[in-house]
Every structure is written in structure tokens, then in C-alpha cells.
Amino acid sequence: MIVQKYGGTSVGTAARIRRVSRRIAKTVKSGEQVVAVVSAMGNTTDRLIALARSVNPEPPARELDMLVANGETITAPLVAMCLQGMGVPAVSLSGLQAGVQTSAHHSRARIHAIKPDRILELLREGKVAVVAGFQGVTEDLEVTTLGRGGSDTTAVALAAALKADVCEIFTDVDGIFTADPRIVKSARKLTHIRYDEMLELAAVGARVMHPRAVEIGELYGVPIHVRSSFHDGVGTMIVAKVPMEDRQRVRGIAQETNVAKITVVGVADRPGVAAAIFEPLGKAGISVDVIVQNIGRSGRTDLTFSVAESDLKAAEKLVKAAAKTVGATRVASAGGIAKLSIVGTGMLGMPGIAGRMFRALADAGINIEMISTSEIRITCLVARDQVDKGVRVLHKTFELDRD
Amino acid sequence: MIVQKYGGTSVGTAARIRRVSRRIAKTVKSGEQVVAVVSAMGNTTDRLIALARSVNPEPPARELDMLVANGETITAPLVAMCLQGMGVPAVSLSGLQAGVQTSAHHSRARIHAIKPDRILELLREGKVAVVAGFQGVTEDLEVTTLGRGGSDTTAVALAAALKADVCEIFTDVDGIFTADPRIVKSARKLTHIRYDEMLELAAVGARVMHPRAVEIGELYGVPIHVRSSFHDGVGTMIVAKVPMEDRQRVRGIAQETNVAKITVVGVADRPGVAAAIFEPLGKAGISVDVIVQNIGRSGRTDLTFSVAESDLKAAEKLVKAAAKTVGATRVASAGGIAKLSIVGTGMLGMPGIAGRMFRALADAGINIEMISTSEIRITCLVARDQVDKGVRVLHKTFELDRD
Numbered sequence A, B: 001m002i003v004q005k006y007g008g009t010s011v012g013t014a015a016r017i018r019r020v021s022r023r024i025a026k027t028v029k030s031g032e033q034v035v036a037v038v039s040a041m042g043n044t045t046d047r048l049i050a051l052a053r054s055v056n057p058e059p060p061a062r063e064l065d066m067l068v069a070n071g072e073t074i075t076a077p078l079v080a081m082c083l084q085g086m087g088v089p090a091v092s093l094s095g096l097q098a099g100v101q102t103s104a105h106h107s108r109a110r111i112h113a114i115k116p117d118r119i120l121e122l123l124r125e126g127k128v129a130v131v132a133g134f135q136g137v138t139e140d141l142e143v144t145t146l147g148r149g150g151s152d153t154t155a156v157a158l159a160a161a162l163k164a165d166v167c168e169i170f171t172d173v174d175g176i177f178t179a180d181p182r183i184v185k186s187a188r189k190l191t192h193i194r195y196d197e198m199l200e201l202a203a204v205g206a207r208v209m210h211p212r213a214v215e216i217g218e219l220y221g222v223p224i225h226v227r228s229s230f231h232d233g234v235g236t237m238i239v240a241k242v243p244m245e246d247r248q249r250v251r252g253i254a255q256e257t258n259v260a261k262i263t264v265v266g267v268a269d270r271p272g273v274a275a276a277i278f279e280p281l282g283k284a285g286i287s288v289d290v291i292v293q294n295i296g297r298s299g300r301t302d303l304t305f306s307v308a309e310s311d312l313k314a315a316e317k318l319v320k321a322a323a324k325t326v327g328a329t330r331v332a333s334a335g336g337i338a339k340l341s342i343v344g345t346g347m348l349g350m351p352g353i354a355g356r357m358f359r360a361l362a363d364a365g366i367n368i369e370m371i372s373t374s375e376i377r378i379t380c381l382v383a384r385d386q387v388d389k390g391v392r393v394l395h396k397t398f399e400l401d402r403d
Helices: A014-029 A044-055 A061-085 A117-124 A150-162 A195-203 A211-220 A273-283 A309-325 A353-363 A384-397 B014-029 B044-055 B061-085 B117-124 B150-162 B195-203 B211-220 B273-283 B309-325 B353-363 B384-397
Strands: A002-006 A034-038 A090-093 A100-102 A111-114 A128-132 A135-137 A143-145 A166-171 A192-194 A224-228 A236-239 A252-268 A288-293 A300-308 A330-343 A370-374 A377-383 B002-006 B034-038 B090-093 B100-102 B111-114 B128-132 B135-137 B143-145 B166-171 B192-194 B224-228 B236-239 B252-268 B288-293 B300-308 B330-343 B370-374 B377-383
Touching: A002 A014, A002 A150, A014 A034, A014 A061, A014 B044, A034 A061, A034 A150, A044 A061, A044 B014, A044 B061, A061 A090, A061 A128, A061 A135, A061 A143, A061 B044, A061 B061, A061 B090, A090 A117, A090 B061, A100 A150, A111 A150, A117 A128, A117 A150, A135 A150, A150 A166, A150 A211, A192 A195, A195 A211, A195 A236, A195 A252, A195 A330, A211 A224, A252 A273, A252 A309, A252 A384, A273 A288, A273 A300, A273 A309, A288 A370, A300 A309, A309 A330, A330 A353, A330 A384, A353 A377, A353 A384, A377 A384, B002 B014, B002 B150, B014 B034, B014 B061, B034 B061, B034 B150, B044 B061, B061 B090, B061 B128, B061 B135, B061 B143, B090 B117, B100 B150, B111 B150, B117 B128, B117 B150, B135 B150, B150 B166, B150 B211, B192 B195, B195 B211, B195 B236, B195 B252, B195 B330, B211 B224, B252 B273, B252 B309, B252 B384, B273 B288, B273 B300, B273 B309, B288 B370, B300 B309, B309 B330, B330 B353, B330 B384, B353 B377, B353 B384, B377 B384
Parallel strands: A002 A034, A002 A166, A034 A128, A090 A128, A100 A135, A166 A224, A192 A236, B002 B034, B002 B166, B034 B128, B090 B128, B100 B135, B166 B224, B192 B236
Antiparallel strands: A100 A111, A135 A143, A224 A236, A252 A300, A252 A330, A288 A300, A330 A377, A370 A377, B100 B111, B135 B143, B224 B236, B252 B300, B252 B330, B288 B300, B330 B377, B370 B377
16 A cells, blocks of 8 residues: 655646546556655645735634645545546545544644554555545634644554555655755765654755654654656655665765854853743744854853854844843844754764864855754854855765765 | 524634634524534635545545535634634534534435434523535544535534524625526515425526525425625525415526536337436436437437537437437437426416416517426426526516516
8 A cells, every 4th residue: 555645746736636547547556555645736825825814914723724735625526537538547535535644733734643444444445545634623713723743643644544555745846865966966865864864854955845744754653755756767765774785874965055154242151041032033933943052251251153044034033132131242143154964873883074074164165053962963164155155065075876 | 593604605704704704693682593514614625625636536425525515614714713812602523523414425415314312512601603515424434525505504404403593694795686686677576485496496407595495494394585795684484385476477587507408309209218318328327307208200300409518528428329229310419408497386287377478579570499397387398598588588488577
């Protein structure tokens, strides 16, 4: 049994829906049971949101969910009827009909459970279930949407609930690469990658899959196959264990260019100051990323952290207000930053990786502004206009072009 | 408590949705509890059907229902969020959430029952319920659509279930007229009309309301107010009893121009012949209207009937096949016909109405090809290019321009 997820670009036009349907039909003819999870066609979601804003500049979340959920419930029957036209029995299901039960957090609902009875019945009858992704219902049958990465999440969660053999994520790239192929010509497609590596890569800029869906895959042990919707070639398998020879090394490089930094200068070095600054940001839904606190001099310190550059204006306003209350000297900010990260479980217990990274960047004349690490990731903040060069340098340094 | 129904034209753009919302807000501020039933925006349904045909020339009814139901579930949250933006608490409901239970006849489902618990709860909380018209669900939560006149039917059925004081149908005309105002300048808007008169008028060409919704109104005694969505003026009340002085007369004139006739010449005058001809038409979903059988000579007769001109080609093919099996001489057909009808409960027991009608048409040089009557209606088939003249002549003959 296979769960296949087709994103908005893959189903963006009638011609593309026919192509997706042919692909599903082919999988069915190879003897598989197929559950297809589909997104809204092309820019449908954006168009619905624009329509909402034209009647209410701040559309309430419950009604916005009711509205945008139509995007996916338009695609699903189109794919099902296209399949039927090709002689493949198929039935479309809304989130409700597919048994996707969620929390009541509109626009960012969490899947609580999936009751797949209806889907299992369809599969037993030899039919393809075409499920509207990105949506579910609460206990009270209120329509919810899952937020970013929603359709991926629906697909992986369904694969978990159905105990499917694999969840295939069809996308416009060929798989997960050692680095962005647009930046590094010699970037290599990985045949396998671990869930935790994929999570780290996704967190620091790799956009192929949303970390949320990867987490569910890890939790329930669902193998995820990220592959191209444009051809039949295999992509990258996201799994718990990668083959032996792929372990002891850096696995991938990611970059994220939408980064800015804010420095609160002359903060009193006492408890509660960081909370006073970061709490308002959290309430406003602004994610703070790398945080560095300089060593204090005479009881005062500088606090620097990064935010998405698109959040900079809003963040600055909140931080300036907070800075006043804690008696900071001033607030400085700068855009034009980028994150440059290396990821790999092979880094665990391999001393010297960080040193090699910093040395390679220094030799290339790239200044490191901030550093942040996890067990399997090292991230450096660098000037944005140097990040592509940095990606290429690190790709070469860690020999990622070699198989 | 008022149920208001807004059709596709009334909610066709964001600006019109704002206007509809202002109207609902005004009704709420006047102290009424309001349930608004909305159709799909403008030509959304047609666009969805075209999209369906582009992936499957004969889209299966179950999937087509899943698809087109999105039209109404897009409008409903838009109206609800617009109302909220105006400070009027409102919640949108799909057919399922509104408790509209239907038969499983996709694309032409019948409403079995409405469980209005959720709506009543919203009204108790002082909120407007904005219900997606035209749709419902089966016991198995399969999405259905109600077919022609669906949103009107939802509105009147909801009004019945909620025991609302009135069901207001907002439309692009000012109400029900004694004749089509585009044809008869002196046509008069009726303040009241009986359910049965409205049914007859709708059946013979008046397009303002679908007979199906009128039937439910009659069955449950729901007063229906047909009024303009463009201004506040009162329209026409459809009720069980009209004021005394409005009774004893012809009430309205309707015309229908999409008419053709088929004649089966030389049919054997024996049982079973009519069935052999009309059964295949019924199976093909082709409605046969006026039927006339000439007096037979030497055991043979001619059978003439009317069909919609848009059905003529398909009907002719079926009739020719059937005519062979019953040994008819030949089949003739002609388009370019129109129906011209007078309607009014006042005709009951008033001899001479038919005579006056035929005389007036004869004096105007209009030839009557066929005649059909009910208790409260007389219909003549005439040449299409004479029907407008006929409407004007009859409007004058029966003094419909006088109050």
C-alpha cells in the first residue's frame, strides 16, 4: 500500500491533473493499493485568501479555514473523476470523510487521530482513495486546516494510520541534495537520509519537505520517498537508518537567506531580562533563531539574535519597547544576513568537523557573525552576499560531490 | 426569524458580498434573527463543471457533486467573515453542518429532513447563520447537490424546519409580475400570489422561482417573499390565500420560447403505442409537455407533442426509432414554437375565460397550434415570432394592467 502526495504545482492545471492521474493509474496497474493526497491547484489558496481580505482585512480564522479548505476539496474530486475516466475506480474524500480528526486551532490545527475505516473500505473494494490534504475536522465537525506543510503532514499521518509501505512525496525537485543544485553544480542527490538529518536540513533552509511531516514519519517509522512529479526516477528515501557507508560524514549543506539580526546593547546582566525581550516576540508569532549573548563587562552585556528578515520591522518595534523597560542602552539591527549550515549524524563524535568548517570559511574570506550548533548541525551566520560562495566551499571541503 | 436567500448574481463579486452583508446586518439591527442561504458566486458553478469536463467528458455524478458543492462553501464563509468585519456575529455552515439531510441521488438529491440544532444554537447566541445552499449530505456523509432551484429549495426547507416567519428570496427582479415587464410595459407587480398560481406560472416559463421550492412552501405553509436584492422595496408574497379582490381573475401571463413539436403520423390506434413512444424519452430525461392526439381515421391517428427545442435532436432520434417499432407512417418535427399561458385561481368556475383567450388571439391573427389546460391554467402553443404580441394582447384582454 502506497500513500502518494501531489502538491499544488503538480495539480495546477487540468493537464497536470491528467498527468498525476496517469501516474496514479500506473501505480495501481503495478498492483499497489493507492491513497492519493492532493493539495489545492496552483495558487488557489492565495486567491481565496485575497478574496477573504477583500471582504474583511482581518478574516477570522474559523471562517478562513472554511474558505481555504475548498482548495483541496476542488482538486480531490477532479483527480477522482479523471481516474474514473481512465478506467481506474476512484473516490474523493474530504478531510472529514477521510477521518482526519484535529485540534480546534484554526489555521494551524494538529492532527489528533485518523480513523481510516472509509479509506480501508475503498482500498478493499479495489478503489483509489483521493484525499483532500491540508484539512481535517474537530469533534464538532468544524473544518480546520493544518497550516504550513499541511498536505505533507496529511500524507505521512495517513501512511502511519494505514500502516502503508511508503509515503511518496511528489515534488518539483528530484529529491534531497547534498546542497542546492542551483548553487552547487556538483551537488549530489542522496539516495537515503535519516529523519533527524532531514529535520535539521529543513529547519535551516531546505524547503523540500516540512519538518512537521518528517517528525511524524520518524515517530511512526513511515519511510518517506521524496521524488519528482516530472519523471519516474527514484528520489531520496527518508528513513531511520541509512546504509553504513553514508554514516560517518557531513550529509548536506543548507542555506537560508531571509535572515536579519537584532542587537540589544547594554543590557543589565540579571535574571528576567531575556524573558522580557523574547516573550513579546513569541506572543506576536515571531520566531527567534540563533541567540548569542556576549560576555558582560561591568554588569552589562549585549544580546544579539536572528529573526526572519520579513519579521524584522515588527520585531524591532517590540524589542525597542522591551529594551526600554529593562534599561538597555540601545537597539541595533541589520538585514542582509544568511544562515549557512552543515548537517549530518556523522558529525556526532567526530571531532574537528567544526574546526574544518570555520577554517574553510576563513580561507575563503568569509566572516562568521554568529554560530549555533545542535548535535548533528553547525550553523554560521554570514553576510548574505557571501553565502553561495560559502555553500560551494563547504561542499568541496567535506567532499560531498563524491559518492 | 427570517430566512434570506441570496442567489449567485447577488454574491457575484466581493463588492456584492459586502452589499449583501450590509443588508443582512440591517435586518439583524431591526431585531430579527437571520439565517442567510447563499449560492455560488456568479458563474463559479459553470467554471467548476467546465473544469470537470476538461478532465473527464462525462464526470461521474458523485464526484461532480463533491466538486460543485465548493461553490457554495466558498460564498458562505466570505459572507460570514464580511458580517464579522461589520461587527455582526456570524458563522458559516456547510450543508452537512446545517443538518441538511438528503437522498443519495447525486446532482438531483431530495431533502429528506433538516436537523436545525446547530442553527438554532447560533441564533440563540445572537449570531447569523450563513448556510451554503444547494447542498446536503446523505446518511453516510456523502456530499449531494439538489439540482435546479437548489438554493431556493434549501432556503424554503430551512424556513419550514425552523418555523421562520418568512423566507425572503432576493433576486434580480422586483417580484412576480402580471407578465414579463420586458414584453409588456404596463405589467404590474403582484403584491400577493398563491402557491398554486406561482407553481403554474413557474411551470410555463416564469423563471423567478423554481416550482420545487414553491411546493415546499405550500406544503409547510412558509410565506415566501420574492424581492429585489438591489433595493429595499417590497416584492411579491407567495402565500396560501390572497386578498379577496385579487381572486376572481386571471393573475398572470407567462411565455416559454424554447419549444418544438414532434408529430408521429399514422400511428395505429391501439393500446401501448403511446407508451412505446414516450417511455424512451422519459428514460433519456426528456420532458414531454403538451400532448395532442387527433381523432383517428380508419384505425390510424396522428400524435403530436411538444418538447424543449434544446432536446429536439435527441428526442427526434428516439421517436423515429420508436415509430418504426409501432409501424407509424412517418415522424415530422418543427421548432420555432412558443407556449403562451394564462394562470389564475380566479379561472376556476368562471366560464368563458378560455373563449375570451382564444377570441383575443384570433382577433390578433395569432394561430393556436395546440392547447393544454389545468384547473387554473390555459396554455396555447403558437408560432414563436407571435408570442410577444400574444402576451400583450392577453394582458390587455384580461385587464391585468389595472390594480
